[in-house]
Amino acid sequence: MQLTELSAWQLGDLIRKKEIRALDAAEAVVAEIKTKNEKLNAFLSYDEAVIRSQAEGVQEKLDAGQVLSPLAGVPMAVKDNISTRLYPTTCASDMLQGYLPPYDATVIENLQQAGAVITGKTNMDEFAMGCSTETSFRGPALNPWNQGHTPGGSSGGSAAAVAAGLSWYALGSDTGGSIRQPSAYCNLTGLKPSYGLVSRYGLIAYASSLDQIGPMARSARDCAAVMDCITSQDSKDSTSSDHSTAFKASCYEATTGFNISLKGRKIALPEQALAQVDPAVRRAVSETAAVFKDLGADIVPFDLPYQDASVPVYYLIACAEASGNLARYDGVQYGRQPDNGHEMDLTAFYEHNRSAGFGKEVKRRLMLGTFVLSSGYYDAWYLKALKMRRMIIDSYNEMMRGIDAVLMPVTPSAAPPLYQHEDDPLARYISDTFTVDANLTGRPAIAFPCGINAGGLPVGAQLTGHLLADDILLGLVHAYQTQTSHHEKRPSSARKGEPA
Amino acid sequence: MSEAKNDELVSREVISRIAKLARLDLDDNEQNTYEHDLETILDHFKKINVYDTKQVEPAYHPHDYENKLREDDAKPSRPPQDWLALAKQVKDGCYMVPKAVE
Amino acid sequence: MTTYETIIGLEVHTELQTDSKIFCSCSTRFGQQPNTQCCPVCLGLPGALPVLNRQVAELALRLCLATDCSITPVTRFDRKNYFYPDLPKAYQISQLHEPIGRNGQLCLKDFPERVVRIHEIHMEEDAGKLTHDPWSDQSLVDYNRCGVPLLEIVSEPDLRSAEEALDYLATLRKLLMFLGVSDCRMEQGSLRADVNVSVRKTGTQALGTRTEMKNMNSFKAIGRAIIHESQRQIDLLNEGGMILQETRRWDENKEMSFAMRSKENAQDYRYFPDPDLPPVKLDKAWIDRVRQNMPERPEQKQSRYQHEWRLSAYEAEQLTDEPFLASLLEQTIACGANPADVSSWILGEWLQACRSGNCDASDLSVQPESLAKLLEMIRNNVITRTTARSVFTYMLDHQIDPESYVREHGLAMVNDLDDLKQMVASVLEASEQSVKDYLAGKEKAKTYLIGQVMRKSRGKANPAHVNKLVEELLEQHRQP
């Protein structure tokens, strides 16, 4: 039995039943990381000693009879924009090199309570601004399915780690698709939870009204188990939902207590979306619809509202919020600080630190965000986008009445080769067209594997649901995964012990 | 906008003013790049103007939470060293920055 | 010669009397070691998030209601973006689009015809404190004050002179203190004002170009600065010059204002709604509750003291000068003391003790119950006022029960007429000259003799008796 080929849930089961020790799982994953990470560049930081001591700590609690969670002792990875006291948290930016947060994000506290073993911090696009990890200060992560291709982004390191067997599951963050797109590119199941379900306290903000932390794993059932650990009503996050605590139980139940019956469920399929994507993606998503139909669901037509506005509205809002959120990086308190700061005047000091610390894409978005908020442009761009956001929210509320979920592609194609659109930011932005609505509306959305294309790269499908009905999405995908095996496919490079 | 010519969305002057506001020191090359990028991006984004939003309330949040408040309880703070240790330039328990007071 | 009118508007910042900061649980206590009252939230560390302190909204509501503002049904926070080292997030959480209150008013005390309109009241966070380090020629930043809750009260340009501006500030300060909104300790910076000044030709309507002096925290400086600034503008106009809209800094030592570097003048704050903070809905139930629990305002107290307790207008005004005096008065009366007695004691002995001890009225540690007992002993002829004074002095440094103290130290009044007669007689005997003077028509001599008797009794003699006996015995001397 190869431990790294099990699902997180299965591994947790073995540990809980004392068939293996938490340390065995930790050793297995350390060995994998050591052989493969240098090539894949999935982790920005990990520490063998820290991994082992966490595993031993969890084992002690388990031996003492403490009930932690179904995932106790299962090693997992965390995107490098989630604050941890165990590891530096850099957002893959030069700006935060060496920054060791003096506090843990709420999700980290929750995970530790649940007995998680945190292996390290995963690569990402700088400050989560990108869709390929190409904007990482430490260079891109590679797609374990084909190393000439991107694993996606911005949670690309998390996706690469889980797909390559370097971790059983990982946390990502999703502002405009950053969990779902890399999940699709790496054959994973990834959930962008309802806004407010998972605390953002400690998540280094890109765009506060859109950001949400979520699980990336090998099945809906694993995602549900992770949601069960990380969801909480957090008094430290004013945008945290009052329903979080009540929600916890139902999330896990959706994939364990009962197999959701799809009789009477309505799943909408927007034809217009299928018309815009690669044939392989179109075929895979259509086949997915057929599976849901076989399972008893009704497939109904749907029109994505204001589809051409989604990407502009998303980028206008995200960049505006980012220009505020990233203003704090000035080289005074933490992170990258100059040796010769005292020789500069105040403005030069700020300009020097910020220009040297931020990469090209971050600067581009800060310029855009600053522009749309600046005097004379606010109403025409930013306020206009906020109004469009209301129209999009209202339309979804209206159109999804009586519908459980909307099924569509995650991306127009499978993972592109690395650096495909390096000098064409607009082309990159436009590829977010199917993912940003969930963030604009706060709705949950889940990406899941639905096939492999002719080039051997995975293709993903996506379901968008109702606010705080994440459990329904997990249940639907779980039902799908009981009937299909796309999610069980692993890249050949994921085989144990083989260098990536 | 008076700063931008006719149907130009951003000008070089705007770019240099925005860079100042964002405290980014951009060289000529970068200014050219971002002028071009923002122009292209905004030119694509302006299609949202076909939608009439006159009667629409802006959405500041994805949904309508309100009154998330905490009680006025003061809690003891951690030792200042926990934060000051992250900074390179510290003096007398304070962060040190280039001269900002006259 | 052209005459000009001075137009003044004030933006007052006041720190709220809360225990914790506006968006985190750090203490607001003043005067602590630098950076000892900080956390990830008020330091703006990456990933930290703000959560609004309920008491801040309550206190803001209180002031809005007391100044007749209309309350914004759904109030929001905005980010004000600018780079400065006292602002760790590089934005201040403030309110621009939906401030908590608008269109209020405040009546001045000495200019009853002047009703100053309040444009808006909004909530915001204070910034840290910068000091200059002369050794390194760098600035040092202390974030303890960062995140202390502030209210900004923005007046319309309705004030016409330095006197009116100071009246407005004093009235507002008193209101803030009585409402329990702020302690308004100006020396600690908990009340600061930005002063906007412009001038226009008398009789014209259009407002002139204004200048702004920021962050002034002494009444005296504000008064001087207004007078100087309006004169500077008038002189400039008379010379054919033009006023520049600019921020000026008042130098208290040089008694002059200076234009700040123009960089600080042209700002583009790029305000936008803070996505980390959901709106605050101020529904009727909440507003009603705040209204019902509204502390009494100083002018309400003043008139109640006059009508209910028959205090003079002067006394009532003095006693409502600061909340401590009013509450001392009310609590002591509640303990059973006579209102007139309490009033006269507070305005007399209590304030005198503060003057000689060079301290604030609230620094004296005498409790209202003890004061009430002391005053009742005077009223019931148990002790003389003189005795009461010395007991009071002792009470300033010692926790005692005045009644047992008087008993144990034999300080009760001497009422025995025989004892007193003897005492008076011996004084008259020893003061031949004064007796003669009195008999020759010098009334003053009697006062002296009474004083001598009181002294002899160590203040314990019943003064009414002494008075009567001195008169009687003096008259006896008159008879041959």
Ligand SMILES: [Mg+2]
């Ligand atoms: Mg302000």
Ligand SMILES: [Zn+2]
């Ligand atoms: Zn704090």
